[in-house]
Amino acid sequence: MLIKAIFLVATALSCTESYKILGIFPMPGISHYILASKLMKGLSEAGHDITMVSPYALKDLPKNGTFTDVVLDGMADDYFQITLKHVNRFEGDSKGHIASLNMILNRFIKIANDTLHHPKMKQLVDSDQKFDAVVMEQFFNDAHKVYAHIFDCPLILLSSIGPNSMVNPTVGNPQPVSYVPHLIAGDISKNLSLYNRAKNLYLYIEEFLFIRVFTHPKHDQIIHDIYPNSPALSQLYKNVSLLLLNSHISLNGPQPMVPNMVEIGGYFIDPPQKLPQDLQEYMDNAPEGVIYFSMGSNLESKDLPETKKRAILNVLGKLNQKVIWKFEEDLPGKPSNVLIRKWCPQQDILAHPNIKLFITHGGLLSTTEAIYHGVPVLAIPVFADQPMNAARAAADGYGLKLSYHDPDFNEETLTSLINELLTNSKYAETAKRKASLYHDRTMKPMETAVYWVEYVIRHKGATHLRVAGLNLPWYKYFLVDIVGSFVASFLLVLYIVKRIIKTVFCKTKIVGRMNKEKKN
Structure with a gap:
C-alpha cells in the first residue's frame, strides 16, 4: 500500500504542469503588497515559475517553484514622500472631496507611468521572455493591462476587496445601485433609504465620470507614449480572463458575480505560529484576557493627535485586561497594563485563546483576520473602505464602531463601547459563528486561487466564462434602445x-x- 501511495503521489506531481506567471504589483501600499506577495508565493509553492514586479524585495522566498523578484527601485520612497507631504493620514486632506479624488487619481497615474518607463520593466519587455499569464491588481492602474498584450497571454486581475465599482466593469458584472452600496457609502443596510440610494447613485456616477473622462484617457496616452502600436485602452480594459476577489460571502454578504469572478477572501492568512517568548508569556499570564490594538499599516498610532492619544490611554489604563498596542515609538506615561510594540505578529496574537477584543481601524485585512479567528472588534474607521467595514461589523453583530471623526470620540464613549463588547457575550458568540461560516468551504482560499489561475491558463484564457454583457454598449445593456x-x-x-x-x-x-x- 505504501509503494502504491508513493506511486500515486509521484504520478500526480509529474502530471502537474509548471506555468510561467508574471505578477505586476507596483503599488507601494503595505497592505497591497501583502496581498500581492502572498498570492504570488502561493502560486510558486504550487510549483509555478513566478516573476513578481513590486517596490519591495521579498524576504521569505518560497521553497517550491521558481521565484524571481523584480524590484522597482525608488517607487516606494517616492510614493511615501508624496503621500506624507500632502496628506495627514488621520486628519485627511482639507482640499475637499473632488480635489482629493483628483489628487489621488493623479498619484496613481504617476505610478502607472513610472512603472511603464522603469528601466527594469523595459528590460523585462526586451528580454523576449514568454509568460502563460499576467496577474495584476486592479487599482487605478489600467495602463498596466498592456503587458498582457505585450506578452500575448491571459490577464488575471486581483481585487483587494470584493465586487465593487472599480472592478465590476472589467468583467461585465452587474452592480445594482438600488441595493449594492458603493465602497465609500458607509451604509450596508439591505434596505437602503431614499437618501442613501440617492447618495449611492451620486457616488457611482461621480466615480464613473472621473475614471472614464479623466483617468482612462491619461492611461491610454501613457501607454501609447511608450508602446504606440498597442491597442486602445478600451480594448485592453475588458480583456480580463479571471478576477480574483479578496472577499467571501461570510465577510461581504451576497452580491452578483459573473462566472469569471472568484472569491478567495482570507487567502493571505497563514496558520497560527508560536508567538515570541515574551508575548507568549504576557498573553498566557492574563487571567482577565488581552485586548489587541492596532491601526494597521497605512495608519500609525504614533501620529494620533495628543488629545485622542491621551483619551485612549486613560481608557485602556482603567481596564482589568492586559493590552497590546502596536505603537511605532516609545510612549511615555503609558499605564502598567499596556504593552507597546512597534511591530506585532497580529495573526498569531488574534489566535491566542486569551484574546478578548480587537480594537482596529477597520481595514479589510484586519477585519478578515478577526473573523478568521472569531474575535469581536471595536472598529475606529478613518478613511477609504474602513467606514464600510466598520458598519458591516456592527450590522452583523460581531463588533461596534466609533468613527475617528465622530464628535463623540471621547473617554466616556470609548469606555462604554469597550465595556459593552467585553461584558456582553453576544459579540464573541457572533464572531465565532462568523468564523464558522468563513471556514466552511469546499477548498481553502489559496487552493481556490491556484486552481482557477491554472484553469484559465489551461483553457487559453477561458473566454467561455465571459458574459455577453461585457461588450454591450450602455444603451443596449440598459435596454434604452428598446x-x-x-x-x-x-x-x-x-x-x-x-x-x-x-x-x-x-x-x-x-x-x-x-x-x-x-x-x-
Whole structure:
C-alpha cells in the first residue's frame, strides 16, 4: 500500500504542469503588497515559475517553484514622500472631496507611468521572455493591462476587496445601485433609504465620470507614449480572463458575480505560529484576557493627535485586561497594563485563546483576520473602505464602531463601547459563528486561487466564462434602445390617432356646415 501511495503521489506531481506567471504589483501600499506577495508565493509553492514586479524585495522566498523578484527601485520612497507631504493620514486632506479624488487619481497615474518607463520593466519587455499569464491588481492602474498584450497571454486581475465599482466593469458584472452600496457609502443596510440610494447613485456616477473622462484617457496616452502600436485602452480594459476577489460571502454578504469572478477572501492568512517568548508569556499570564490594538499599516498610532492619544490611554489604563498596542515609538506615561510594540505578529496574537477584543481601524485585512479567528472588534474607521467595514461589523453583530471623526470620540464613549463588547457575550458568540461560516468551504482560499489561475491558463484564457454583457454598449445593456423604440412607437401611434381624429372631426365639421348651408 505504501509503494502504491508513493506511486500515486509521484504520478500526480509529474502530471502537474509548471506555468510561467508574471505578477505586476507596483503599488507601494503595505497592505497591497501583502496581498500581492502572498498570492504570488502561493502560486510558486504550487510549483509555478513566478516573476513578481513590486517596490519591495521579498524576504521569505518560497521553497517550491521558481521565484524571481523584480524590484522597482525608488517607487516606494517616492510614493511615501508624496503621500506624507500632502496628506495627514488621520486628519485627511482639507482640499475637499473632488480635489482629493483628483489628487489621488493623479498619484496613481504617476505610478502607472513610472512603472511603464522603469528601466527594469523595459528590460523585462526586451528580454523576449514568454509568460502563460499576467496577474495584476486592479487599482487605478489600467495602463498596466498592456503587458498582457505585450506578452500575448491571459490577464488575471486581483481585487483587494470584493465586487465593487472599480472592478465590476472589467468583467461585465452587474452592480445594482438600488441595493449594492458603493465602497465609500458607509451604509450596508439591505434596505437602503431614499437618501442613501440617492447618495449611492451620486457616488457611482461621480466615480464613473472621473475614471472614464479623466483617468482612462491619461492611461491610454501613457501607454501609447511608450508602446504606440498597442491597442486602445478600451480594448485592453475588458480583456480580463479571471478576477480574483479578496472577499467571501461570510465577510461581504451576497452580491452578483459573473462566472469569471472568484472569491478567495482570507487567502493571505497563514496558520497560527508560536508567538515570541515574551508575548507568549504576557498573553498566557492574563487571567482577565488581552485586548489587541492596532491601526494597521497605512495608519500609525504614533501620529494620533495628543488629545485622542491621551483619551485612549486613560481608557485602556482603567481596564482589568492586559493590552497590546502596536505603537511605532516609545510612549511615555503609558499605564502598567499596556504593552507597546512597534511591530506585532497580529495573526498569531488574534489566535491566542486569551484574546478578548480587537480594537482596529477597520481595514479589510484586519477585519478578515478577526473573523478568521472569531474575535469581536471595536472598529475606529478613518478613511477609504474602513467606514464600510466598520458598519458591516456592527450590522452583523460581531463588533461596534466609533468613527475617528465622530464628535463623540471621547473617554466616556470609548469606555462604554469597550465595556459593552467585553461584558456582553453576544459579540464573541457572533464572531465565532462568523468564523464558522468563513471556514466552511469546499477548498481553502489559496487552493481556490491556484486552481482557477491554472484553469484559465489551461483553457487559453477561458473566454467561455465571459458574459455577453461585457461588450454591450450602455444603451443596449440598459435596454434604452428598446424602451426608446416603445416610446417612439407609442408617440407615433398617438400622433396618427390624433391626426385621424382631427381629420375625421374636420370632415364632420365641414359636412355639417355644408348640410346647414343647403337647408338655408
